[in-house]
Amino acid sequence: MEAFNDRNVTDNGYFMVDIEDYPTDGWGKFKRVVKRTIKGELFVGLWVVMREMIDFKIHTVKYPEEKMPIGPRYRAIHKMKRLWESDTERCIGCGLCEKICVSNCIRIDTKRDENSRKEVSQYTINLGRCIYCGYCAEVCPELAITHGGEYENASDQREHFTMYEDMLTPIDVMKEGKQLEFEGFGSITPHEEQRVKKTPLAY
Amino acid sequence: MDSAYLIETIIKIVIIMVIFSALSGIGTYFERKVLAFMQRRLGPTYVGPYGVLQFGADAIKLFTKEDIIPSGVVEKIFRIAPVITAATAFIAASAIPFLPQFTIFGYTVHPIVSDMNVGILFILGVMAIGLYGPLLGGMASANKYSLISAARSAAVFISYEVVSGLALLAPIMIVGSLSLIDFNNYQAEHGWLVWSQPVAFILFWIAAFAETGRTPFHLIANDHEIIDGFGTEYSGMRWGLFFIGEYANMFFISFVIPLIFLGGFGDGTFFGALALLGKMAFFFFFFLWTRAAWPDVRPDQLMWLCWKVLMPIAVINVVITGFVMMF
Numbered sequence: 001m002e003a004f005n006d007r008n009v010t011d012n013g014y015f016m017v018d019i020e021d022y023p024t025d026g027w028g029k030f031k032r033v034v035k036r037t038i039k040g041e042l043f044v045g046l047w048v049v050m051r052e053m054i055d056f057k058i059h060t061v062k063y064p065e066e067k068m069p070i071g072p073r074y075r076a077i078h079k080m081k082r083l084w085e086s087d088t089e090r091c092i093g094c095g096l097c098e099k100i101c102v103s104n105c106i107r108i109d110t111k112r113d114e115n116s117r118k119e120v121s122q123y124t125i126n127l128g129r130c131i132y133c134g135y136c137a138e139v140c141p142e143l144a145i146t147h148g149g150e151y152e153n154a155s156d157q158r159e160h161f162t163m164y165e166d167m168l169t170p171i172d173v174m175k176e177g178k179q180l181e182f183e184g185f186g187s188i189t190p191h192e193e194q195r196v197k198k199t200p201l202a203y
Numbered sequence: 204m205d206s207a208y209l210i211e212t213i214i215k216i217v218i219i220m221v222i223f224s225a226l227s228g229i230g231t232y233f234e235r236k237v238l239a240f241m242q243r244r245l246g247p248t249y250v251g252p253y254g255v256l257q258f259g260a261d262a263i264k265l266f267t268k269e270d271i272i273p274s275g276v277v278e279k280i281f282r283i284a285p286v287i288t289a290a291t292a293f294i295a296a297s298a299i300p301f302l303p304q305f306t307i308f309g310y311t312v313h314p315i316v317s318d319m320n321v322g323i324l325f326i327l328g329v330m331a332i333g334l335y336g337p338l339l340g341g342m343a344s345a346n347k348y349s350l351i352s353a354a355r356s357a358a359v360f361i362s363y364e365v366v367s368g369l370a371l372l373a374p375i376m377i378v379g380s381l382s383l384i385d386f387n388n389y390q391a392e393h394g395w396l397v398w399s400q401p402v403a404f405i406l407f408w409i410a411a412f413a414e415t416g417r418t419p420f421h422l423i424a425n426d427h428e429i430i431d432g433f434g435t436e437y438s439g440m441r442w443g444l445f446f447i448g449e450y451a452n453m454f455f456i457s458f459v460i461p462l463i464f465l466g467g468f469g470d471g472t473f474f475g476a477l478a479l480l481g482k483m484a485f486f487f488f489f490f491l492w493t494r495a496a497w498p499d500v501r502p503d504q505l506m507w508l509c510w511k512v513l514m515p516i517a518v519i520n521v522v523i524t525g526f527v528m529m530f
Contacts, residue, residue, distance in 0.1 A: 033512075045496040049241040060245040 070149050072183035075132045078125055079148040079182070080168040084192070085199040087174045090144035091164075093120045097136035097145055105129035106136060123164035127153055137182065146182035215316050219296055227450030228258035234491050241495035265446075268439035275345035276436065284343060284433075285441040288336030288448030295329040296455050298322040300384050300462065302479070303471030315384065322382045323371060326459060327364075330414060333448060334360045337416075337423050340445075341433035352432025356416075356423045358502050362509035363413030363420075369517035370406035373524040374463060383459070387467035397464040402520045404464040406513055411456045413505065416449065418494035422502050457486035 023029045061068055070076075081090050093110035109122035137146045145167075153160065169179045181187060232247065232255065239246030247254030272278055297316035304313045319325060334356050341353025374396050375381060378389045390396055397404045413420040424432035434442050461467060461482035469475035500508070 042497060046492060049492065049495040052243055053237070053240045056240065057243055058240075058245055059243045062245070062248070 075147040076151040084196040090142045100135045100139045103129045127160045128158045227447045230450040232258045237491045265443035270439040277343040280343040284340030285444035289444040291333040292448045292451040302476045303468040337433040344436040348429040363410045366513040367410035370403045390466045395466040457483045
C-alpha cells in the first residue's frame with residue numbers, strides 16, 4: 001500500500017526509455033532492419049511469455065467462489081447499526097439522511113411510540129436510485145447508517161428497495177458482539193466496542 | 204480400381220474428416236489454455252474438468268445458433284464462402300502422409316489418401332484456394348470491415364505465395380520429387396533437409412504464418428482493427444466453418460513443415476510416427492506461442508517483408524542451391 005501512496009516519481013526507479021531517432025535515408029533504414037533481425041528481439045518476447053507459463057503465477061480470481069477483499073471504507077449497501085451499550089437501534093429518526101440525499105432515494109417516517117419516544121416507523125432506501133455517495137453516512141449524527149461491503153445487489157427491477165429491518169444488524173449478531181463498524185470518515189475509535197460498558201437495563 | 208482400394212480410401216477420408224474436425228475444436232481449447240497461462244490467466248475452467256469440454260459447448264452453441272443472412276449481401280457467395288475455407292483445408296490434407304505405412308490384420312495401410320506425384324504443389328495450391336473464403340465472404344458481406352478484410356486477404360495472398368513457392372523450390376530441386384513420401388524417404392537416407400536448406404526452412408515457416416493467418420500476420424481478421432474482418436456478418440455454423448478451416452489448416456501445415464524439412468516419420472517405425480506427431484505438436488504450439496508473444500504487422504509491412512526481403516532471399520537461396528548442385 002505504501003508503494004501506491006508514494007507519488008514521487010523522481011526517485012522510484014522510473015526512467016526515460018531510450019528511443020532512437022527514426023532513420024530518414026535508405027541506408028539508415030537498412031541498417032535498422034539488419035540490426036533488429038540479428039538482435040533477436042522476437043526471441044526475447046517468446047521467452048517472456050514462456051517464462052510466465054512456466055512460473056504459472058495465475059492472477060485469476062474465480063469470482064463466485066473466490067472474492068477479492070474489499071476495503072473497509074467501501075461504499076456498498078447500507079447498514080443500520082446498534083448501540084454497543086444497550087443493543088438498541090442507533091437511529092434517532094432525525095431525518096438528516098433523507099434531507100441530504102442527493103438522489104432522493106431515502107424515505108423516512110417517524111411516529112410517537114407508546115412511551116412517547118420518537119420511533120422510526122418506516123425507512124426505505126431505493127437502491128436503484130442510490131448513487132452510493134456516502135453523504136447519508138457522513139451526515140448521520142449517531143453513526144447509525146453506514147455503508148457495508150455487500151455489493152452483489154443485482155435485481156430484476158429498477159426500483160429495488162431495501163428496508164430498515166434488512167439493513168439493521170440482527171440482534172443475535174449484536175449479542176455475540178460481532179457487529180462490524182464502518183472504518184471510514186467519522187467512525188468511532190477502533191476497538192471501542194471492547195472498552196464500552198453495557199448500560200444496566202434490568203435490576 | 205478394385206473395391207478394396209475404394210473402401211480403404213473412403214474410410215481414410217472419413218477418419219481424417221472426423222479426427223481433424225474434432226482436433227480443430229480441441230485446438231481452440233489448447234489455444235485458449237496456452238494463451239491464458241502465458242497471460243497469467245486460467246482460461247476455460249467450468250465446463251468439465253479443467254474446462255476440457257468447453258469446445259463441445261462451443262460446438263453446440265455454433266450448431267444451434269440461428270444462421271443469419273443479412274439483407275444486402277450477395278447471398279449465394281455469402282453462403283458458399285465458409286465452405287470454401289473448410290473444404291479446401293481438408294482437400295489439401297489428401298496429399299499429406301500423416302503416419303508411416305503400417306500393417307493391420309495382414310492388410311497394409313498407407314495413411315495418405317492419395318500419394319499423387321504433385322503432392323506439394325497440390326497442397327500449396329489447394330491451401331491457397333482457402334484464402335478465397337475470406338476474400339469472397341468479405342466482399343459479399345456488404346460491410347466495410349469485411350471489405351477491408353477481403354482486400355487484406357488479397358494482399359496476403361499475393362505476398363506469401365511467392366515466398367512459400369520459391370522457398371520450397373530449393374528442397375524440391377534437391378529431392379527431385381514433389382511427393383511428400385519421397386521427401387520423407389530422401390531424408391531418412393540423407394539426413395534432414397533443414398541442415399542443408401536452413402534458409403528455405405525459415406522462409407517456409409514464415410510463409411506458413413501468412414498462409415494460416417496466424418498472429419504476426421493476423422491482419423485478415425484483426426479483432427482490434429476490423430472487428431472480425433470477413434467473419435463480422437457471419438453467425439452460427441457458417442462462422443464455425445471458417446474456424447474449423449483455420450484450425451485444420453494450422454494442423455495440416457504443422458504436418459507439412461516437419462515432413463518437408465525435419466525428417467517426417469523417418470524410417471517408418473513406431474517411434475518415427477511418434478516423432479512426427481511430436482514435431483507436429485511443436486509447430487502447432489509455436490502458432491499459439493507467437494500469438495501470445497508477438498505484435499501484428501500492418502498489411503503494408505507484410506507486403507514489404509514478403510516482396511522486398513523474403514523473396515530476394517528465396518531467389519538467392521534457389522540460385523546458390525542450383526550452383527552447388529551443378530558443381
